[in-house]
Structures are given as C-alpha cells and as structure tokens.
Amino acid sequence: xxxxxxxxxxxxxxxxxxxxxxxxxxxxxxxxxxxxxxxxxxxxxxxxxxxxxxxxxxxxxxxxxxxxxxxxxxxxxxxxxxxxxxxxxxxxxxxxxxxxxxxxxxxxxxxxxxxxxxxxxxxxxxxxxxxxxxxxxxxxxxxxxxxxxxxxxx
Amino acid sequence: xxxxxxxxxxxxxxxxxxxxxxxxxxxxxxxxxxxxxxxxxxxxxxxxxxxxxxxxxxxxxxxxxxxxxxxxxxxxxxxxxxxxxxxxxxxxxxxxxxxxxxxxxxxxxxxxxxxxxxxxxxxxxxxxxxxxxxxxxxxxxxxxxxxxxxxxxxxxxxxxxxxxxxxxxxxxxxxxxxxxxxxxxxxxxxxxxxxxxxxxxxxxxxxxxxxxxxxxxxxxxxxxxxxxxxxxxxxxxxxxxxxxxxxxxxxxxxxxxxxxxxxxxxxxxxxxxxxxxxxxxxxxxxxxxxxxxxxxxxxxxxxxxxxxxxxxxxxxxxxxxxxxxxxxxxxxxxxxxxxxxxxxxxxxxxxxxxxxxxxxxxxxxxxxxxxxxxxxxxxxxxxxxxxxxxxxxxxxxxxxxxxxxxxxxxxxxxxxxxxxxxxxxxxxxxxxxxxxxxxxxxxxxxxxxxxxxxxxxxxxxxxxxxxxxxxxxxxxxxxxxxxxxxxxxxxxxxxxxxxxxxxxxxxxxxxxxxxxxxxxxxxxxxxxxxxxxxxxxxxxxxxxxxxxxxxxxxxxxxxxxxxxxxxxxxxxxxxxxxxxxxxxxxxxxxxxxxxxxxxxxxxxxxxxxxxxxxxxxxxxxxxxxxxxxxxxxxxxxxxxxxxxxxxxxxxxxxxxxxxxxxxxxxxxxxxxxxxxxxxxxxxxxxxxxxxxxxxxxxxxxxxxxxxxxxxxxxxxxxxxxxxxxxxxxxxxxxxxxxxxxxxxxxxxxxxxxxxxxxxxxxxxxxxxxxxxxxxxxxxxxxxxxxxxxx
Numbered sequence: 001x002x003x004x005x006x007x008x009x010x011x012x013x014x015x016x017x018x019x020x021x022x023x024x025x026x027x028x029x030x031x032x033x034x035x036x037x038x039x040x041x042x043x044x045x046x047x048x049x050x051x052x053x054x055x056x057x058x059x060x061x062x063x064x065x066x067x068x069x070x071x072x073x074x075x076x077x078x079x080x081x082x083x084x085x086x087x088x089x090x091x092x093x094x095x096x097x098x099x100x101x102x103x104x105x106x107x108x109x110x111x112x113x114x115x116x117x118x119x120x121x122x123x124x125x126x127x128x129x130x131x132x133x134x135x136x137x138x139x140x141x142x143x144x145x146x147x148x149x150x151x152x153x154x
Numbered sequence: 155x156x157x158x159x160x161x162x163x164x165x166x167x168x169x170x171x172x173x174x175x176x177x178x179x180x181x182x183x184x185x186x187x188x189x190x191x192x193x194x195x196x197x198x199x200x201x202x203x204x205x206x207x208x209x210x211x212x213x214x215x216x217x218x219x220x221x222x223x224x225x226x227x228x229x230x231x232x233x234x235x236x237x238x239x240x241x242x243x244x245x246x247x248x249x250x251x252x253x254x255x256x257x258x259x260x261x262x263x264x265x266x267x268x269x270x271x272x273x274x275x276x277x278x279x280x281x282x283x284x285x286x287x288x289x290x291x292x293x294x295x296x297x298x299x300x301x302x303x304x305x306x307x308x309x310x311x312x313x314x315x316x317x318x319x320x321x322x323x324x325x326x327x328x329x330x331x332x333x334x335x336x337x338x339x340x341x342x343x344x345x346x347x348x349x350x351x352x353x354x355x356x357x358x359x360x361x362x363x364x365x366x367x368x369x370x371x372x373x374x375x376x377x378x379x380x381x382x383x384x385x386x387x388x389x390x391x392x393x394x395x396x397x398x399x400x401x402x403x404x405x406x407x408x409x410x411x412x413x414x415x416x417x418x419x420x421x422x423x424x425x426x427x428x429x430x431x432x433x434x435x436x437x438x439x440x441x442x443x444x445x446x447x448x449x450x451x452x453x454x455x456x457x458x459x460x461x462x463x464x465x466x467x468x469x470x471x472x473x474x475x476x477x478x479x480x481x482x483x484x485x486x487x488x489x490x491x492x493x494x495x496x497x498x499x500x501x502x503x504x505x506x507x508x509x510x511x512x513x514x515x516x517x518x519x520x521x522x523x524x525x526x527x528x529x530x531x532x533x534x535x536x537x538x539x540x541x542x543x544x545x546x547x548x549x550x551x552x553x554x555x556x557x558x559x560x561x562x563x564x565x566x567x568x569x570x571x572x573x574x575x576x577x578x579x580x581x582x583x584x585x586x587x588x589x590x591x592x593x594x595x596x597x598x599x600x601x602x603x604x605x606x607x608x609x610x611x612x613x614x615x616x617x618x619x620x621x622x623x624x625x626x627x628x629x630x631x632x633x634x635x636x637x638x639x640x641x642x643x644x645x646x647x648x649x650x651x652x653x654x655x656x657x658x659x660x661x662x663x664x665x666x667x668x669x670x671x672x673x674x675x676x677x678x679x680x681x682x683x684x685x686x687x688x689x690x691x692x693x694x695x696x697x698x699x700x701x702x703x704x705x706x707x708x709x710x711x712x713x714x715x716x717x718x719x720x721x722x723x724x725x726x727x728x729x730x731x732x733x734x735x736x737x738x739x740x741x742x743x744x745x746x747x748x749x750x751x752x753x754x755x756x757x758x759x760x761x762x763x764x765x766x767x768x769x770x771x772x773x774x775x776x777x778x779x780x781x782x783x784x785x786x787x788x789x790x791x792x793x794x795x796x797x798x799x800x801x802x803x804x805x806x807x808x809x810x811x812x813x814x815x816x817x818x819x820x821x822x823x824x825x826x827x828x829x830x831x832x833x834x835x836x837x838x839x840x841x842x843x844x845x846x847x848x849x850x851x852x853x854x855x856x857x858x859x860x861x862x863x864x865x866x867x868x869x870x871x872x873x874x875x876x877x878x879x880x881x882x883x884x885x886x887x888x889x890x891x892x893x894x895x896x897x898x899x900x901x902x903x904x905x906x907x908x909x910x911x912x913x914x915x916x917x918x919x920x921x922x923x924x925x926x927x928x929x930x931x932x933x934x935x936x937x938x939x940x941x942x943x944x
Contacts, residue, residue: 043897043898046790046891046898046899046900046901047790048885048888048901049790049836049837049838049885049887049888049901050836050837050885050886050887050888050911051882051885052881055881055882057899058878058879058882058891058899058901059899060893060897060898060899063876063893065876065877065878065879065891065893066879067878067879067881067882069881093880099879099880099881100879101879101881
C-alpha cells in the first residue's frame with residue numbers, strides 16, 4: 001500500500017490483526033476474531049417487549065439465554081427477512097459486562113488479516129452510531145468497517 | 155526446675171519463626187520444613203504409641219527416628235530434646251526405669267509438645283515438657299529464667315528478656331504467608347466453629363454449669379488456634395490462645411462463665427470473627443492482616459480475668475504494656491514496643507534498624523493474587539450417594555437406547571418404556587440436584603438468637619427467644635440472604651414489638667419476660683419463616699397517623715388492616731419514639747422488604763393490638779426452579795410464577811365492567827379487581843379482542859389484587875430461571891427467561907413490575923384519553939405501525 005510506513009501510529013499497530021468480516025447490505029464489516037465465540041444460524045428469536053429497538057430478541061444457545069442485537073436496526077438500515085444466509089455471531093463481552101451477545105448479520109464473509117498500514121482511524125461521519133466504529137481498513141477488496149464491540153450495546 | 159528448663163527451650167523456639175521470616179525466599183523453605191517436621195512427628199508419635207516396653211523391637215524404630223532428627227533439622231535445640239527423649243527410650247529398653255509405660259507416655263507427650271511449639275507455634279506457657287532434658291551445663295541459666303517466667307512479666311524483665319514477646323507484638327500486622335487456598339478454607343471453617351461457639355455460649359448463659367457447652371466453646375477456640383498456628387496467622391492464633399486460656403479456667407471450674415466474664419467471652423468471639431474478616435479481606439487484597447487496635451483492650455481484659463487470683467500482679471501487667479495497648483492506630487503501639495524490646499525480634503514497620511523485617515508487612519513480596527473465599531456447602535454423603543446411584547440408572551437407560559443397533563417399528567413399546575424411565579430419572583435428578591443446595595436454616599437462626607440476646611441486653615429487656623423448625627431446609631442463597639432481613643425484623647421485634655418494661659406487661663396480664671419466637675416451616679410448596687412477638691401489637695391508627703405525618707399517604711380511611719400494617723415497610727417510616735442505636739432510624743423495614751422481594755418472597759403481617767405481632771415471610775423453596783403458568787398473549791408466550799397467581803377465571807360478560815368507560819374492572823364475588831390487558835401493557839396489542847374468549851389471571855401484589863387478560867392459558871410447568879443478560883437486565887415487567895420445552899426462550903413476568911407498568915399506563919391514559927381510543931379503534935395494522943415506531 002502507498003501509506004508511508006513511518007507514520008504508523010500505535011493505535012494502528014494495535015488494531016492490526018485478524019478480523020471476521022460480514023456483510024450488512026453492501027457494506028463489509030469486521031469484528032476482532034478474538035472476540036468471536038461462534039457463528040450460528042438463526043434460531044427462533046423470542047421478541048422481548050419493552051426492550052430497546054436495537055435488540056432483536058433473545059435466543060437459547062445451549063441452555064443459555066443470549067440477547068441478539070439487530071445491527072441493521074442499530075445502523076438505521078431497512079430491515080430484511082431472515083434467510084438462509086443470515087447468521088448470528090456470538091461475541092464475548094467478558095471484558096465489558098461479563099456476558100455474551102449475539103449480532104444478527106446478513107451474511108458472514110471470511111477471516112482476513114488486516115495490516116497496520118491498511119487501517120485508517122480518522123473516520124469522520126456525523127452518524128451518532130459512529131462510536132461503534134473504531135476504524136476503517138482499506139485494501140484491494142474495498143473498505144472494511146471495523147466495529148468496536150465494546151460500544152455495540154450502548 | 156524441670157519446668158523452668160522446658161520454658162527456656164520453648165522460649166528459644168519462640169524466636170524461630172520470626173528469625174526465619176526475615177528472608178522471604180527462606181520463608182517458603184520454612185513452610186516446607188514445617189511440614190516435614192510435622193510429618194516426622196506424626197510418624198514418631200505413631201511408632202511410639204505402638205511401642206510395647208516388653209518388645210524391644212517395637213521401640214527401636216522410634217529410637218532411630220529420634221536420633222535421626224538431625225537429618226531433618228539441624229536445630230541444636232530440637233536435637234537436644236530428641237536426644238533426651240532417646241536417652242529415656244534407651245533406659246526403657248535396658249529396663250532401667252521403674253515404670254516403662256509411663257516413660258513412653260512421657261516421650262509421646264514430649265513429641266506433642268514439640269509439635270505444639272514447632273508446628274502450631276503455641277506460646278510458651280501452654281506447653282510443659284514432661285521429661286527431663288539433657289541440658290549440659292546450662293542449668294543455672296534456666297533457673298534464672300524460671301525466676302522470671304514464674305511471676306507475671308514486669309516491664310523490666312520484659313525489656314531484658316527478648317524471648318517474651320509482649321501483648322502488642324502478638325497482634326502486629328502480618329503478611330499472610332500460608333497457602334492462600336488453605337487460608338481461605340481456614341476462614342470458612344473457623345467461622346463455622348465460631349458460630350457453634352456462639353450457640354454454646356447461649357446455652358451457657360442459661361446454664362452456666364453446662365460442661366459440654368463450655369468444652370464446645372473451648373474446642374472451637376482451640377481448633378482455630380491450632381490451624382491459625384499452622385498457617386502462621388499470628389494475630390488469630392494469639393488471640394484464640396488468650397481466649398482459650400480464659401476458657402480453660404472455666405473448664406477446670408476455677409472460673410465461672412457468668413455475667414462479665416461471659417460477656418467478655420462473647421466479645422472475644424466477636425473479635426475473633428473480626429480478625430477472620432480481616433484475614434478474608436487481606437486475602438482478597440494486599441495480603442496484609444491488620445488487626446483492629448481495639449483488640450488490645452479486649453486482650454487486656456481477658457487476661458485480667460485469666461489471673462483473678464493474682465489481682466495485683468495482673469494490674470502490674472496491665473500497667474506495663476498499657477501505652478502499647480491504647481486503641482490508636484496500629485503503628486504507634488509498635489513504635490513504642492521498639493524502644494522496649496530488642497530490635498532483632500520486633501517486626502515493626504517503624505524500626506529502622508538493620509533487620510530486614512520492619513518493612514515486611516508493607517512490601518508485597520510475592521505477587522499477591524487476590525484469593526476469594528470459596529463458598530462451601532456441606533452435603534450429606536447419603537445425598538451424594540443417591541445422586542450417583544441415579545446417574546448410574548441414567549447411564550443404564552442411555553445404554554438401553556444406544557446399545558441396540560437399530561430400532562424397529564415394533565419396538566415402540568420398548569421406546570415408550572425407556573422414555574418413561576428417563577422421565578422418572580430426570581425428575582429424580584432434578585430434585586436431588588436441588589437438594590444439594592439445601593441447607594438447614596439453623597445457622598441463621600443461631601445468629602438471630604445471639605442477636606436477640608445482644609439487643610435485649612443493650613436495651614435492658616428480659617426476653618425469651620425461642621426458635622422452632624431449625625432443620626427446615628432452604629436453598630443456600632436464600633439461607634445466606636435471609637440473614638439481613640431477619641436481623642432487622644428480630645431487632646424490631648425485641649426493641650419495638652415488646653413492651654418497654656416488664657411492669658407494663660404484667661399489668662396486661664402477660665408474663666414478665668417477653669417472648670420472641672422465630673420459626674420456619676413448610677407450607678404449600680414454599681417455606682414460611684415467622685417472627686412472632688407477644689408484645690404490644692401494631693396500632694393501626696398510630697401507623698396511619700404517622701404515615702400521614704411523614705407524607706407517605708394522604709388519608710388512611712380506605713386502608714385495610716393489612717395495608718395499614720404494610721405501611722411500616724415504607725421507606726423512612728419508623729414508629730420508634732426516639733432514635734436509639736438499636737433501631738428507629740427509619741431505615742430497616744424497607745430494607746427488609748427489598749431483601750425479601752429479591753428472593754421472590756413475600757411478607758405478611760398479622761397483629762392484634764395488645765397481644766402481639768407476627769411477621770410471616772413466604773419464600774420459594776429454591777431460587778433456580780419455580781412453578782410457572784405458561785400463557786399466550788398475541789402469539790407470544792409468557793410465564794407467570796404460579797406463586798403469585800390467586801385464581802384463573804374464564805370471565806362472563808357481566809363480570810367485566812368499565813368505570814368511566816376507561817378502566818375495566820372484574821367482579822368476583824365481593825371483590826372488584828382492576829383489569830389490565832397484558833398485550834396493551836407490552837404494546838403488542840393486535841386490536842380489541844373478545845374478552846369472553848380470553849382468560850383472566852388474578853394475581854396478588856402487595857396484598858392488592860389485579861387481573862390480567864391473556865389470550866390463553868397453556869399450562870403449568872417447572873421452569874428454570876435464567877437471566878436475560880446484561881443488555882436486557884432492566885426491562886420493566888420481566889424478571890428473566892426460561893428455556894421452553896421446544897427449545898425457544900420464554901419470558902418470565904415480574905408481577906410487581908407489571909403492576910407498576912399497568913398503573914403508569916392507566917394514569918397516562920387518563921391524562922390523554924386519545925390514546926385509549928387510538929388503541930381501541932385503530933385497525934390492527936395501524937397499531938403495529940404505532941408500535942414499531944415507538
């Protein structure tokens with residue numbers, strides 16, 4: 001990449017690593033692979049009345065109840081029907097609140113290596129959900145939006 | 155003479171652990187050494203006890219062992235004692251003693267003494283060597299020491315004799331150095347012992363001659379002392395020793411455990427509990443145990459009791475260390491100690507001399523992993539056995555299912571058989587697993603007995619505290635958390651419930667001492683705990699007046715008796731005329747309510763003016779599994795805890811009325827109950843529905859009844875409560891989730907929250923009547939839109 005290697009900041013350095021990527025609409029998102037516990041197909045989701053709109057509901061994951069976050073709702077995208085490609089990624093939030101959370105995504109893509117020089121931390125959007133985004137990664141395939149899963153719930 | 159000699163030895167050893175702890179790397183070695191020595195002594199004792207004076211061969215093993223001590227520890231003092239013992243043994247072998255059996259006894263005793271000093275670090279004065287020690291030419295010196303140690307220590311001897319650590323050193327802050335897990339176990343176990351001791355003390359209070367109880371208390375302190383010594387928790391060990399010494403006098407009958415002495419024992423028990431608490435918090439933080447300086451005072455008092463026959467001397471003893479014992483921050487007494495005693499042995503932080511010890515309590519020598527005190531449950535072996543048996547059955551069943559290569563169509567009968575068996579086993583297993591967590595409420599009740607005694611003592615009331623049904627079993631979580639609410643309630647019963655004076659009671663024709671009864675029993679699938687007093691009872695009018703004064707309610711006309719009684723649970727409500735340190739601050743009963751609600755329990759109050767009051771707490775048997783009623787509301791399933799349901803009705807049209815064309819009410823008999831639509835509360839309504847096709851659940855919350863309309867009652871089942879996770883923990887009206895038989899998640903309703911929601915809703919609808927009409931008149935699809943946009 002064209003980026004000057006001397007300008008790599010510590011932040012970029014820390015963000016580099018393996019990411020699980022998935023799609024929402026046409027956009028490609030990535031979450032730190034170390035936070036991913038598992039990927040499951042979408043089971044029956046029990047709707048929870050009076051819960052925040054971004055919570056799709058709760059599922060039973062081998063006897064444990066896990067809340068599922070609707071990322072489309074979170075990023076104000078139009079809802080779609082759940083199909084065969086829809087997945088729930090179970091994330092480990094042990095460092096945040098000791099629990100787990102599932103995120104509903106359109107389609108899981110792949111695991112990619114993201115180098116420090118590909119990372120751009122100077123995102124500039126007006127969207128209020130931007131704090132859930134920690135950086136962008138630019139490579140041949142396009143732009144991957146790296147999510148800050150600690151901020152997903154808020 | 156012999157005694158003096160022994161003392162000298164002991165005094166030498168007393169120094170040992172401290173010398174060793176100078177260096178930390180050495181310390182670990184020290185513990186290793188201790189365990190080797192301990193093993194060695196064990197073996198020695200065993201071979202000695204098997205030794206038969208008539209059989210020379212049987213004595214040769216202990217004899218070799220005694221001589222072998224050098225290999226284990228090259229401490230010259232240890233060697234000296236062992237050599238002396240070996241010599242006696244030799245004499246036995248050579249038939250050179252009058253009573254060989256007694257000689258062997260003596261040697262066994264000596265080994266015990268060695269253990270006491272080396273392993274348990276028993277203070278000197280408790281140990282007496284029975285045998286004459288081979289001391290060479292140092293007899294004169296012993297005599298000098300014997301002179302000193304016979305009398306109580308005066309300050310001069312103290313200053314000169316380095317071997318006698320004084321009061322404050324014993325309670326210096328120490329860094330816990332033993333194995334963290336062992337220490338944690340020690341804390342747990344010791345607490346149990348102390349609780350037992352409490353119980354014994356209460357027995358002693360009513361019957362001071364009960365030697366079993368006295369022995370029980372003694373044993374508790376003794377055990378703690380022993381283990382604390384092994385783990386080098388010096389302050390605990392030393393304090394237990396002080397208390398034990400006093401109790402020993404009681405045991406021997408020279409001291410009566412009554413009045414002040416008994417109070418002192420209670421205090422000692424509490425102080426020890428505090429020390430253990432300190433140990434626990436030290437374990438979870440920096441590992442430094444800082445005894446409360448107040449302990450010095452108590453120790454002084456106890457030791458004062460310990461030597462009642464030498465009153466003068468004991469006062470002399472008290473005066474000497476007095477400056478050190480003043481209850482000021484721990485570092486100060488130590489600094490004074492430095493001036494008085496030698497620098498080598500005082501491990502005080504203030505001493506700036508060459509000794510590396512002073513900084514010891516401060517520095518974190520090893521990376522201190524905070525250790526949590528593990529929660530322990532004692533489970534009877536029977537229960538475990540039957541659990542394992544049942545699992546065995548399950549395994550057999552599993553084999554029946556899988557052992558066959560193919561299942562043919564005509565095997566259906568067999569399958570059904572296996573299925574029913576598995577069904578049975580599962581139910582058994584569930585029951586057993588739950589029972590593993592069940593504990594008798596005894597320990598909690600015992601604590602209450604102690605508390606009632608203390609409170610009564612403080613406010614000068616003569617009471618009788620009766621406990622019933624201590625063997626009733628409850629889930630451990632419940633047993634643990636019921637304590638706090640009970641504390642408030644027992645305190646309340648003793649302080650407010652009972653009349654202030656005995657005269658007042660006698661005037662009313664009641665016996666002088668008031669009775670407070672704490673009882674536990676099963677009642678219809680739940681557990682009841684009742685606190686009953688035969689005191690003055692609750693005065694409805696006074697309660698209402700007070701509540702109006704405090705602005706809790708506006709008028710009391712419409713309140714039922716039980717509603718009026720419930721007022722005492724309101725925050726900020728206290729009927730005590732003045733605030734005492736026992737109760738009356740107006741916090742308390744609302745805490746009780748919260749605590750019990752958190753356990754899914756309920757409190758009822760029964761009272762009769764002038765006769766007494768009964769607080770009745772109803773708790774579920776276990777927190778994890780409840781009976782639930784599954785209901786359906788617009789295609790969703792919800793679970794309502796069966797405990798809160800009073801009845802279910804299929805309403806007839808004439809039973810449902812509306813008030814002001816808004817609020818629905820249900821009439822059942824004489825009752826008029828407000829009705830809420832569950833789907834409206836949860837904003838999942840799909841339009842007006844035909845009530846005659848619906849079911850109504852009547853639930854009770856805070857003694858008021860509410861009715862909820864649901865589409866269908868599906869059935870009852872046992873459910874395992876799970877939480878919904880962090881992100882959904884504060885959803886109003888929901889208390890958790892459960893996995894339903896089809897594998898999906900069902901939501902458990904929280905009745906109190908639901909009622910609150912419903913009330914808010916109806917209030918909102920009063921203020922904006924449009925909303926009601928919008929819900930009632932809009933077609934279903936619009937409502938859905940309305941919901942999703944909200």
